[in-house]
Amino acid sequence: MATPRFLPTHVVPPGGMPAWESPDPARPTVPLDALLPVQLLDRRGDWGHILCANGWSAWVDGRLLVAIPQNPPVAGTAPARTADPRPLLARVEEALACYRTEAEALAAGRLDGESFRDRTKGVRIGVVVDxxxxxxxxxxxxxxxxxxxTRLSTFAVAEEPHENPAPPAPAAVPAPEPTRVVGEFGRAPREQGAEDHGPTDHEPTRLVPPVNPDE
Structure with missing residues (x-):
């Protein structure tokens, strides 16, 4: 059986990268050299299964691989952008504007420290320009x-790769109303200081004493 022709699709990033025998952080193997051409065979979430020119394969963090253009640009057309930076730049600007607005309100005394922390919770911005x-x-x-x-490329990741990235946390479900004991006159006993809102929509179940046949 003929060995399939090696067709590199990516290269290892300039700093090299770790590799694993399987998509499991507990099974590391020999790291890959910088700028090594590899062929991406499969993706499982963040993981990428790669093949090297010598036939050796491994699993890597697919987010870090640098893609190789497969076809030359057509004459007379603008070069394609693998990742347009403008959407991310817009999100960073919006997050920074949000933080600045809240910081100005805090400095002017319109917000207290606790409100400032609540309003800026979850805002994460990182920008370095040189x-x-x-x-x-x-x-x-x-x-x-x-x-x-003109384009974006992954420089570093903050988390280990995951085969099945965790879905967003489900919305909190309110706890069911606790069981109430029905009082003597068919109404739930009121807690001290509670208001009486009148009769309920339906009559609650009441315990009926057994009938004495001698009466």
């Missing part, structure tokens, strides 16, 4: 990305 180079924190995907002005 000339034409830009690093942004993508809070949605828990990663730092690098921007050269």
């Amino acid at each position: 000339g034409e180079s830009l690093w942004l924190f993508d809070a949605t995907h828990e990663r730092w990305v690098y921007c050269d002005g």
Whole structure:
């Protein structure tokens, strides 16, 4: 049986990267050299199954792989952008504007410290600019990305890869109303200080004493 031709689809990032025998952080293997060409065979969540030119395969954090353009651009057309930086830049600007608004309200005395903490809870921003180079924190995907002005590429990730990324936490379900004991006159006993809101929508179940046949 002929060995399939090796067709690199990605390269290892410039700093190299760790590898695993299976999509399990507890099973590390030999790390990969920087800029090594690899072929991405499969994806499982954040994990990527890669093949090297010598036939060796491993699992890596697929978010860190640098994609290789497969086809040259057509003459007369603008080069395609693998990741447009403008949407992420807009989200960062909105988050920064939100924080600035709340900080100004705090400084002006319109907010107290507790309200400021509540209103800014969950706001996460990260921006480093050095000339034409830009690093942004993508809070949605828990990663730092690098921007050269035209496109984004993953620079570092904040979490280990997951085969099945955790779904968002379900909304809290209110606890059921506790069972109440029905009083002598068919109404629930009131707690001290509670208001009487009148009769309920339906008559609650009452305990009827047994009938004495001698009466």
